[in-house]
Amino acid sequence: MRGPEGVLQGATGAVGGADGPLHGEEELPAADGSTPAPDEGPLLAREGRPAPGTPLLEVEGLTKRFGGVTAVDGLDLTVYAGEIVALIGPNGAGKTTAFNMISGAVVPTAGRVTMAGTRVDGRKPHVFARAGATRTFQNLQLFSSATVLGNVMVGRHLRSRTGLVGAALVVPGRREERAIEAAARELLDLLGLGQDADRLAVDLPFGRQRLVEVARALAVEPDLLLLDEPMAGLSGAERRDLARLLRRLRAGGMAIVLVEHDVEAVLALAGRVVVLEGGVRIALGTPEEVRHDPAVVAAYLGVEPEDSTAVAVAEAGPGGSS
Numbered sequence: 001m002r003g004p005e006g007v008l009q010g011a012t013g014a015v016g017g018a019d020g021p022l023h024g025e026e027e028l029p030a031a032d033g034s035t036p037a038p039d040e041g042p043l044l045a046r047e048g049r050p051a052p053g054t055p056l057l058e059v060e061g062l063t064k065r066f067g068g069v070t071a072v073d074g075l076d077l078t079v080y081a082g083e084i085v086a087l088i089g090p091n092g093a094g095k096t097t098a099f100n101m102i103s104g105a106v107v108p109t110a111g112r113v114t115m116a117g118t119r120v121d122g123r124k125p126h127v128f129a130r131a132g133a134t135r136t137f138q139n140l141q142l143f144s145s146a147t148v149l150g151n152v153m154v155g156r157h158l159r160s161r162t163g164l165v166g167a168a169l170v171v172p173g174r175r176e177e178r179a180i181e182a183a184a185r186e187l188l189d190l191l192g193l194g195q196d197a198d199r200l201a202v203d204l205p206f207g208r209q210r211l212v213e214v215a216r217a218l219a220v221e222p223d224l225l226l227l228d229e230p231m232a233g234l235s236g237a238e239r240r241d242l243a244r245l246l247r248r249l250r251a252g253g254m255a256i257v258l259v260e261h262d263v264e265a266v267l268a269l270a271g272r273v274v275v276l277e278g279g280v281r282i283a284l285g286t287p288e289e290v291r292h293d294p295a296v297v298a299a300y301l302g303v304e305p306e307d308s309t310a311v312a313v314a315e316a317g318p319g320g321s322s
C-alpha cells in the first residue's frame, strides 16, 4: 500500500451522483503529463450479455473468521453489468480474503455469493466460470511450459468441468481445437499480444505476462472479470494501457471488480469504490464520495473522523499538501 501521505489526493474529481450503479470514470493522467489517447471503443461486446445495470454478482453478509481474527465481517455488495468496482482499504483490511471468497478460493464462515443467479461461494472455479465470471491472481499463475497461445487456449476450457489444471490435460477434437486456437489468436491480436503468441509466456517481460493472464481470463468470455492487483509491477505506460483496456471492456458491457493498492489509479478508473477497514465495509460510493468520506480519510491517514485537518487534506485534491 502506498504511504498514507496524500493517498486520497491524487485523483481528480470524478463524475458525481450516487443514485445508481453506473457512473462515468475518468482518463488516467499520463505519467509524462501528456493527454492520453482517446479510448478506441467497446471491446469484446457480445450478444446475450446482461444489459448494463443488471445485477450480476450479489454478495450478502460475507464473513470469514480465521481463529480469533475476523478478516471480513458481513460484507454486502451488488455488482451490476457494465460497471467497474474497486475494492480498496489499508493493509490487512480483508480485501484479498473477500476476493477469494467471491471467487470460491476461500470458503466463507457465513454469508453467500451469487453470480447471475448461481450460488458460487465455496464452489470450484468452473462453477464460477460457467456462471459467467473469472479472475486473475495477485501472483501470476501462468503455465511455465506453455506458450502465450497455449496459456490462453487453456482459459477457453475453464467453463468445462475440468477446471484450470484439468483443462491443461484436456485433448479436444481437432475441429474443436482449431476453433479454440482461432478464437485465442483473435483475442491475442485484440490485446496486442499477437506477435508473442508462439513464445513461452514466461519469457515475456512482466507487464506482458500480466496481459497474458488477463487474456486467459477473457478467453472464458466472462460477464464479470475479477482482477487482483492488476497494476502491481507495471510501468506507468503499462498502467495506462491496462486502464484503457479495462475501460474498453466495460464499454463492451463487462463488469469488472478489482482489488488494487494503487488507490489513485482506481479512483480514476472505477465507477464505484468499496472501502474495507478491519474487515468491515466503511464506505461504498463514487470515487468523489469516497474521497471525501471522513471515515475513509481516517482509515488511510490514521486519524479520527472528526479531525478536520485530515479531511481538509483529502479535500485539497491534486497538489494539496499532505
Ligand SMILES: Nc1ncnc2c1ncn2[C@@H]1O[C@H](COP(=O)(O)OP(=O)(O)OP(=O)(O)O)[C@@H](O)[C@H]1O
Binding pocket: 001, 066, 069, 070, 071, 089, 090, 091, 092, 093, 094, 095, 096, 097, 098
Ligand atoms: N489464512 C489466514 N490465516 C489467518 N489469518 C489470515 C489468513 N488470511 C488472512 N488473514 C488475516 O485476515 C486479515 C485480512 O487479511 P487480507 O489479506 O484479506 O487483507 P488485505 O486487505 O488483502 O491486506 P493487504 O492489503 O495487506 O494484502 C488480516 O488480519 C490477515 O492477517
